[in-house]
Amino acid sequence: MQTSHPIGVFDSGYGGLTILRQIRTSLPDYDYIYLGDNARAPYGSRSFETIYEYTLEAVKWFFDQGCPLVILACNTASAKALRTIQQKDLPGLAPQNRVLGIVRPTSEVIGDMSEGGNIGILATQGTVESQSYILEIKKFFPEVKIEQQACPIWVPLVEYGEQDSPGTNYFIKKYIDLLLKKDAQIDTVLLACTHYPLLETKIKEYMPVDIQVVTQGKIVADSLFDYLNRHPEISERITQEGALSFYTTEQATTFNQQAARFFGAEVNATQVHKL
Structure with missing residues (x-):
């Protein structure tokens, strides 16, 4: 029998640690498990089918660890796999559990941050x-104008x-110029x-000073705080001992060296040898 029921936080690699860091700041009492699928990263250039397959494997792994709630702290996984998992797989796997992403909570607020209604998105291919951000943002802010630019070199x-x-510097300026x-x-x-x-500091160096640059960590953390308040049936199933565990599909020593840069500790x- 599972004695620990943490919140699972998933990413294809290290990036989700920036989300976990903000979540723990807002909700420090809950238990957390982080999994980075570093052995198969990056996800950004992979097909829908492959990303769905990999993400579903991770979700099943989290459920096996006793997680009643899993956060896909990866934009690519949230965009390409979340809806199918929620609608097709979750009812059969664990209907009492929940899987959430980071595209929707960001989309719910980003329109309010733009005074003129002109939003740019820098993301993976x-x-x-x-098109997930365009579709989701338009649901909440149908009048905004959205332009996207893929930045395939940034993650590597x-x-x-x-x-x-x-x-x-060259690649940061290149993609910002293409977007604008x-x-x-x-x-x-x-x-x-x-x-x-x-890359935020360098991005701001090449971004015009009158353009606001928005990151997702606090947005997602605030959204999760609100979600747990609205869903006590989920919140009550999560253990609260402040425990934190990290897992990776890559060699742990390699992960530890890189992860500290993202997590800040x-x-x-x-x-994990097999998901």
């Missing part, structure tokens, strides 16, 4: 191709610790990838 730069290298060429009236830019907060992970 997979998130852009899914962060993963390899090159975010401060001179060569990174699509709409000169953009006043709010969403960084729709959980790796991008590590030392990480001691355990390797």
Whole structure:
């Protein structure tokens, strides 16, 4: 019998640690398990079918660990796999459990952050191709204008610790310029990838000063806080001892070295050999 029932937080690699960090700031008492599928990262350029398959495997793993709630802290997984898992798989797997993403909570508030209603999105190729942000934002803010730009080099730069290298400047400026060429009236830019907060300082260097740059960590944390308040039947099933565990499908020593940059503290992970 499971004695611990933590919140599961999933990402294809390290980026979801920026989300977990904010969630723990808002909700420090709950127990958490983080899983990074680093051995198969990045997800951004993979097909819908592959991302769905990988994400479903992770969700099943979390359920086996006793998690009543799983957060897909990965934009690509949220965009390409979440809805199918919620509608097709969850009723048969564990109808009493819940799987949430980060696209919807971001979409619910981003329109209010733009004074002129012109929003830019910087994301992975997979998130852009899914059109998920455009579809979701339009549900809440039908009048806004949205432009997207894929940034396929940004995640590898962060993963390899090159975010401060001179060569990174070129690729940051390149994708910002491409986005702003699509709409000169953009006043709010969403960084729709959980790796991008590590590039935030440089992004702001090349972003016009009158454009607001938005990251997702606090948005998701605030949304989860609200969700648990509205759903005591889920909240009451989560253990609250402040426990925190990290797992990775890659070698743990490699994960630990990189993860600290994203989480802002030392990480001691355990390797999962098979999901």
